[in-house]
Amino acid sequence: MSVQLACASCGRALEPADRGRPRLYCSRACQARAYRARRAQTPARVPVSDDGARHLTVERIVRAGIVVADAEGLDALSMRRVAMELGTGTMSLYRHVASKDDLVTLMVEAAMADVPLPDSPPRNWRHGLERAACRDWELYHRHPWILSRVMVTTRAYFSPALAADSESAFSSFDGLGLESADAFRYMFMFASYVQGVALILVSDAEAERQSRIAAKQETQASGHAQDPLYEPGAYPRLARAMRAGADPWDLDALFVSGLAGVLDGIAADLTRRGIDV
Amino acid sequence: MSVQLACASCGRALEPADRGRPRLYCSRACQARAYRARRAQTPARVPVSDDGARHLTVERIVRAGIVVADAEGLDALSMRRVAMELGTGTMSLYRHVASKDDLVTLMVEAAMADVPLPDSPPRNWRHGLERAACRDWELYHRHPWILSRVMVTTRAYFSPALAADSESAFSSFDGLGLESADAFRYMFMFASYVQGVALILVSDAEAERQSRIAAKQETQASGHAQDPLYEPGAYPRLARAMRAGADPWDLDALFVSGLAGVLDGIAADLTRRGIDV
DNA sequence: ACCCGGATGCGTACTTTGTACGCAACGATG
DNA sequence: CATCGTTGCGTACAAAGTACGCATCCGGGT
Incomplete structure (x- = not known):
């Protein structure tokens, strides 16, 4: 038996x-x-790469995803679209990537590696934060869609690239003898400002893409002409400010000017604590 | 013939x-x-309301949408979900609302009306901006999902509620004899900071909802225990700051502290221009 | 009384997404 | 050569937005 x-x-x-x-x-x-x-x-995220050149790899998929997202926005990123980009079947991607969410996470990590972190120590804290802000700004310019993950990543998930970014900015305060909690408060204010401007940058990029699509479909867009903001009746201050030099926003200049203000705020607090530079 | x-x-x-x-x-x-x-x-957005009490109205639909979005987040907001909430068919909503996008826009307008604008003139510019920040903060606390539209609305569309909000904050600078462009720069910095913090608030709220759902499904969540940030190896400054009092974030306190810094930055610029209070 | 058009509710169906499932094929290895 | 690890991918299903058109109710003109 x-x-x-x-x-x-x-x-x-x-x-x-x-x-x-x-x-x-x-x-x-x-x-x-x-x-x-x-x-x-x-999860075996790293492909075995025993033969060295396989058709489908995580890297290729992530790169294709970045290309699509850069060109057409994160909304246009679908698994089928990425598969089409690579000339494979849709479901093939799932052998290398756990889900679309996973793919986007990997894309953010890869995209953030495109702009290198500064490797030399900063001259002083102000220089360090300016450098960090520039790096982020460059990142958001190149890959506006990463913001959609930065907002989610804040505390929910852990992202090496994001942590390295913060750590690098944090190091600006080295040697000042600052309390950790104070340094954190400064970083919080700094990062919030940068993210806030990034939000505007991203929505601008999206709006521009939308209008480009709309303009392609119908020759004349309704456009800015009858924008209610420009009629000085209801919102006089807003309308005046919009007209006064801010009409075609120079977002880069605004970013730099606001950043200077934020850093001035930190400087004021440092002075108040007697930790002058 | x-x-x-x-x-x-x-x-x-x-x-x-x-x-x-x-x-x-x-x-x-x-x-x-x-x-x-x-x-x-x-579009005839206002229902004719000739009989005074119709079953389905824009107001009821928008209110139902707000209830769903407040309770379950914007991701859970679907036309079918709203229809279920109202006990009607899905397609009935489209008689009163042009699209889901339109619905969300109306929801944002309605939700922003929940927290009233200040009606008295501010004591000084700092008081005015603090009041405006408090109002926004309260808004984001009550309806975190409105941020998803604030980012889009920046320049692409026109929103009365948002314009009124900006206009009210702008009025803080009345009587200082400021150039419009300067006032705009200050507003830009101020609004960017507030939006940036709101981003964190929103993603926190979302993460909390997610973890609540996860905790409901499986008794033990993997949780914060093995968070790589807490191992002091790779990101020492970040880890130290996280431990030093920032572990359960007091986001409200951080918001206020950062706001003070931003306002200090504006004050420094005002002083530099000889426009001291 | 009657009928037509304005207006509303809603069932059906199609599209676009993510993705679960399972088959087929290829190479290595006993 | 049978078996297993691995990869590619076709099929299919579930959600979500929404176009389309039918049924219905109501008010006003004939």
Whole structure:
């Protein structure tokens, strides 16, 4: 009398192999399911790359995703779109990427590596923060869509690239003998400002893309002409400010000017604590 | 010989009415299409409310949308969900709202009306901006999802509620004899900071909801325990700051402290220009 | 009384997304 | 050569937005 064997995946009865080693699964499908379950434990994000050049790799997928997102925005990024970009089937991507969410996370990490962190120590804290702000600004210019993850990543997930960015900016305060909590407050204010401006930059980029699409479809866009802001009736201060030199926003100049203000605010607090530069 | 009549909508041949006034459309469907086309010209957002109490109105739909978005986040807001909330069919909503996008826009306008603007003139510019910041902060606390539109609304669309908010904050600089462009720069810095912090507030709220859902599904969440930030190796400054009093973020306190810094920055610039308070 | 058009509610169906599932094929290895 | 790890991908399903058109109610002119 022999033991009744069961499929290791579905548990159904399993007739023993007629010769050779014993069977483990009742079907190829069950084998695949077992493999998938095993793989779920260790995501194996790094491809084995034993042969060195495979058709589909995480890197290629992530790069294709970045190309699409840069060109058409994060809204246009779909798994089918990425697959089309690579000339493969949609579901093939899922062998290398756990989900679309995972893909975007990887894209953000990769995109942030495009703009290098400063490697020399800053001359002083102000220089350090200005350098950090410039780096972020450059990042948001190149890849506006990363902001959608920066907002989510704040505390929910851990991102090496983001942590390295913060750490680098943090190092601006080295040697000032600052309390950690104070340095954190300064960083909070600084990062909030930068993110806030990035929000405007991103929505500007999106609006421009939208209007470009609209302009392509119908020749004349309704445009800025009858913008209610420009009628001085209801919102006089806003209208005046909009007209006074701020009409075609020079977002870069505004960013720099606001940044100077934020840094002045930090300087004032430092002075108040007697930690003058 | 009589003129060949055509349907006013589809243009197909139309046999004349056997009695009474002549027909306009070949079918009820064409009539409805013509009505829709006419309505597209004048959106008629305000319901006629001739009887005073109709089942479905824009207000009820918008209110239901706000309830859903407040409770379950903007991601959970779907037309079917709102319809379910109201006990009607999904497509009924489209008689009162042009699209989901339109609904969200209306929701933002309505939600912003929940927190009133200050009606007295501010004591000084600093007081005015603090008041404005408090109002925004309260808004984002109550309806975190409005941020998703504030970012889009920046320049692309016009929003009365948002314009009123800006205008009110702008009025803080009245009487200082400031150049419009300077006032705009200050406003830009101020608004960017507030939006930046709001981004963190919103993503915190979202993360909390997510973890609440996760905790409901599986009893133990993986949680903060093995957060790589807390291992002091790779990101020492970040880890130290996180431990030093910033672990359960007091976002309100951080907001106020950063706001003070931003206002100090404006004050420094005012002093530099000889426009001391 | 009657009928037509304005207006509203809503069922059906199509599109676009993410993605679960399982088959087929390829290479290595016993 | 049978088996297994691995990869590619076709099929299919679930959600979500929404176009379309039918049914219905109401008010006003004939």
